[in-house]
Amino acid sequence: MRIVAAQDYDLRREVEYGSPEQNEAVKHIVAAVKQEGDAALLRFTEKFDGTKLEAGALRVTQEELKAAYxxxxxxxxxxxxxxxxxxxxxxxxxxxxxxxxxxxxGSLLGQIIRPLKRVGVYVPGGKAAYPSSVLMNVIPAQVAGVPEIVMVTPPATGGQEGIDPYILVAAAEAGVNEIYRVGGAQAIAALAYGTESITPVDKICGPGNIYVALAKREVYGVVDIDSIAGPSEIAILADDVADPAYVAADLLSQAEHDEMASAILVTTSPDFAKACQREVEQQLAELPRKVIAGASIENYGVILLVNSIEEGIDVINRLAPEHFELIVENPMGYLGMIQNAGAIFLGPYSSEPVGDYFAGPNHIIPTNGTARFSSPVDVDDFIKKSSVIYYSKQALLENGETIMELARKEGLEGHARAIEIRLRKEGKVE
Amino acid sequence: MRIVAAQDYDLRREVEYGSPEQNEAVKHIVAAVKQEGDAALLRFTEKFDGTKLEAGALRVTQEELKAAYxxxxxxxxxxxxxxxxxxxxxxxxxxxxxxxxxxxxGSLLGQIIRPLKRVGVYVPGGKAAYPSSVLMNVIPAQVAGVPEIVMVTPPATGGQEGIDPYILVAAAEAGVNEIYRVGGAQAIAALAYGTESITPVDKICGPGNIYVALAKREVYGVVDIDSIAGPSEIAILADDVADPAYVAADLLSQAEHDEMASAILVTTSPDFAKACQREVEQQLAELPRKVIAGASIENYGVILLVNSIEEGIDVINRLAPEHFELIVENPMGYLGMIQNAGAIFLGPYSSEPVGDYFAGPNHIIPTNGTARFSSPVDVDDFIKKSSVIYYSKQALLENGETIMELARKEGLEGHARAIEIRLRKEGKVE
Known part of the structure; x- marks a missing residue:
């Protein structure tokens, strides 16, 4: 893990959202599912997942759910x-x-807050098939009051026996029982447009590979989507009070996710930096996923030296990391200075996996600098608001002429007349 | 305005977001601005707006703002x-x-809520240059606490004398003083990527033409965007207690926005339907924007007959209209049944223009059925949340092994070890 001065390091990392060919492929898949429904779903499932299914077998049965236990x-x-x-x-x-x-x-003005009606959760296969992500997507929707939550996941994440049983148990524990064995861009298209077997949803959430991400982008507007997640990231700001072994372990826990993941340590202490560097090397050598974690550390890992905690916080604010651990004396004293970070872990015992699995806050967190403007998944992601205006007669009589003035200045005479016709009837204007 | 039975009418309306050619054009403009900065901005401004500017003249001066008054x-x-x-x-x-x-x-878990740092507001030219929209975009951002709000608008919306002075006064009254004379896809690209003259923002909001909408879609992810607005819509559910003249005027106030706007009346009463039909015809004939409003009514206007208010509410829920007026006896009695509507106007005095201009709720409201899953612009659109996890030593000792169990089931040994290394140090595991 390189050690460099923070001011010499380019914090920006541009993540490309797919090649033109991938974009074209996704457009084709989405259009085909929209057009042909289940037939296209089954065709793409055979082609991309190597699983031949009948339409009637798309839905996971109650027996399978029970068997998963x-x-x-x-x-x-x-x-x-x-x-x-x-x-x-x-x-x-x-x-x-x-x-x-x-x-x-006498007027009433307000907002009605309601749950979405139907939400689709994508659960990826492969190295990102995480039961914990099932909980993190499903529970906020349930708390919001969403009555219909449906899950889709590739058909053979658990090998020959079908869907990974841990995924199925997590779904059942979270309370989902409408599950379809379909993945990739075709699953996203099915959730957005519906097919004979799958009723369309109002919102699609959950992580996925580049095809899933591009498909979500493609259907955005037809349905809502959560966000297009980039590679996972951790940034740790620590000084001598931290234990290098803890810091190294936390950096590696992020790096093992994905070769594209990034793990960045920011510190005021060159000695501490070297100690962490050594610890990362030692722990990495023992890690089962050392090839993945090693590639991540090699390509996107770095230790940045700063002159003060404040400068470190500034680096963090410019990075806007997904996960941020602050392991210094009195971390609460710096909390107010942290402008941009998806999830903030304070002190030596708040290791990132605490948040990934257990503490309660969501582990679906904005990546790739988007914590500048977006937020971890929460209940707000599964509600919608309606404005309510009950305007009283008195209010209209008092304010009608001002409203007409504004409408006419915008050249919208019809708007003015909608008010005027009422004022005239009430004898307020002639 | 046609009168048809609701069950015979296809409520779906598919709005296409631009032709392939328009998409290509926008991609080209965005890429050029990202690459070349101000030079591209000036070139496109000359090409599309017919205005030749120097880079130094992009920003509206304080003198111009004063002169607008x-x-x-x-x-x-x-x-x-x-x-x-x-x-x-x-x-x-x-x-x-x-x-x-x-x-x-002893653990602390929470959410920090903060304003975005910098927001860009697009104000369109042409028939949609509305001072009221300036307020509706800027004020929620200000209330959220956004410290930097910047506005962009095409250079000659007010004709030879430059930007429409009503727009400038609205901006000044709302408290914006960083304004650039640039519009179209090039303005969106400048806000997203920044140029020599324009510092990039965290979020772009405000309506615009198809090029603006496509450009917002193109830069989504680099920055946040509000939503991609479709044509404006009103749906009114009314029965005999309503005044046909009011209902017709309100339908027309929506229809005059745009040939693509839609105005739909749902009613239980065939006589009332006919009375409204006559009123629409009569009032339309007198309207300055009768060509626009007439085209809208002709193509997208319809009166739907239903058998009961409840059936009418069901039609509304399926439409998920941007604006919904409910003019029946005791409208509050039906409020709880309305699942999908951006803004709900209750009773005879809550004419849509009351909400468009004056009452207080936002007039930027989800269109094209997206009220199913999205909400009018509000303060939430200009904040971001960070999760906070301060886990105590006691909490980690108590729950560490459960966290390790979950991590290992996901094959993430590095995650488990980040916990284990702490438990070992504390003598909790060997």
Missing amino acids: ERVEPSFVTAIAAAAVNIRAFHSRQKRNSWMDVQPD | ERVEPSFVTAIAAAAVNIRAFHSRQKRNSWMDVQPD
């Missing part, structure tokens, strides 16, 4: 249920009420 | 200031606090 350890069921309790408790604190403001003139 | 009526300044007060009051009620949940084991 037989294939996982009881300790896993206990652990995932405990995590679900915490995630549910944290998200429950985000619920908001509809509100109404009663005006002195 | 001389070019508008004092009554307009009074009216726009009064509207701003109401809009500010309504949006101020949406502000939320950061929060922290103190756990019995």
Whole structure:
């Protein structure tokens, strides 16, 4: 892991969202599913997943769900249920009420807050098939009150026996029982446009590979999407009070996700930097996913030296990392200075996996600098608001002429007349 | 305006977001601005707006802002200031606090809520240059606490004398003083990537033509965007208690926006339907924008007959209209049944222009059925959240092994070890 002065390092990292060929392929898949429905779904599933299915077999049966429980350890069921309790408790604190403001003139103005009706959760296969992500997508939607939550996932993530049983158990523990074995861009298209087997949804969330990401982008507007996730990131700002072994382990826990993941340490102490560098090397050598983690550390890992914690915070704000650990004396004293970070982990015991799995906050967090303007998944992602205007007669009589003035200045005489016709009837204008 | 039975009418309306040629043109413009900065901005401004500018002249000067006040009526300044007060009051009620949940084991879990740092507001030229939209975009951002709000608008919306002075006064009244005379896809690209003259923003909002919409879609991810607005819509559900003249005037106030706008009346009463039909014809004949409004009514206007108010509400929920007026006896009695509508106007005095200009709720509202999953612009659109996790030593010792279990089931040994190394140090595991 290189050690460089922060001012000599280009913090920007431009992530390309797919090649023109990938974009074309996705457009083709989405259009075909929109047009042909299940027939296209089955064709692409055979082509890309190597699984030949009948339309009737797309949906996972209750028997399969039950059978999945037989294939996982009881300790896993206990652990995932405990995590679900915490995630549910944290998200429950985000619920908001509809509100109404009663005006002195008798008018009522407010916002109605309602859950979305139907949400689709994508659960990827391959190295990113995470039961924890099932909870992190499903529970906020449930807390919001979404009555229909449906899951899609590639058909053979668990090998010959079909979908990974840990995924199925997590879904069942979270309370999802409408699950389809379909993945990739074709699954996203099915959720957006519907097919004979799959009713369309209002919003699609969940991570996926580049084809899934491009498909979500393609259907955005027809349905809502959560966000287009880039590679996962951690940035740690630490000084001598931190334990280099902890810091190295936390950097590696991010790096092992993906060769594209980035792990950045920012520190005021050159000695501490060297100690962390050594620890990363030692721990990396022992890691089962050392090839992945090593590539990530090699290509995107760096230790940045700064002159002060404040300069370090400035680096963090420019990075806007997905995960940010602050391991210094009195981390709370710096919390107010952190402008841009998806999730902030404070102190030596707040290791990133605590948040990834268990503490309660969501682990779906903006990547690639987008914490500048976006937020971890939460209950707000599964609600919609309607404005409510009940204008009283008195309010209209008092303000009608001002409204007409504004409408006429915009050249919208029809708008002015909609008010005028009422004022005339009430004898307010001639 | 046709009268048809609701069950015979296809409520879906598919709006295409641009032709392949328009998409290509926008990609080219965005790439050129990203690459060449101001030089490309000036070239496209000359090409598309017919205005030759120097880079130094892109920014509107304080003198121009002052001069704009001389070019508008004092009554307009009074009216726009009064509207701003109401809009500010309504949006101020949406502000939320950061929060922290103190756990019995000493852990702290919460969300920090912060404003975005810099926001760009697009104000279109042509028939959609609305001072009211300036307020509706700028004020929620201000209430959220956004410190830098910048506006872009085509250079000659007010003809030979440059930008429409009503737009400039609205901007000044809202408190914006960083304004650039640039429009179209090139303005969106400049806000997203920055140029020598324009510092990039975190979010772009405001309506625009198809090129602006496509450009926003193109830069989504680099910055946040508000939404891609389709043609404006009104749906009115009314029965005999309503005045056909009011209903017709409100339908036309929407229809006059745009040939593509849609105005739909849903009613239980065939007689009332005919009365409204006559009123629309009569009022349309007198309307200055009768060509636009007539085309809208002809192509997208319809009166739908239903058998009950409840069936009418069901039609509305399937339409998910941008604006929805409910003019029946006791409209509040139906409010809870309305699932999908951007803004709900209740009773005979809540004419849509009341909300367009003055009452306080935002007039930027989801179109094209997207009220199913999205919301009017509000303060939430200009904030971002960070999760905060301060995990106590006690919490880690108690839950560490559960976290490790979950990490290992996902094959993420590095995650498990980041916990284990701490438990080992504390003597919790060997």
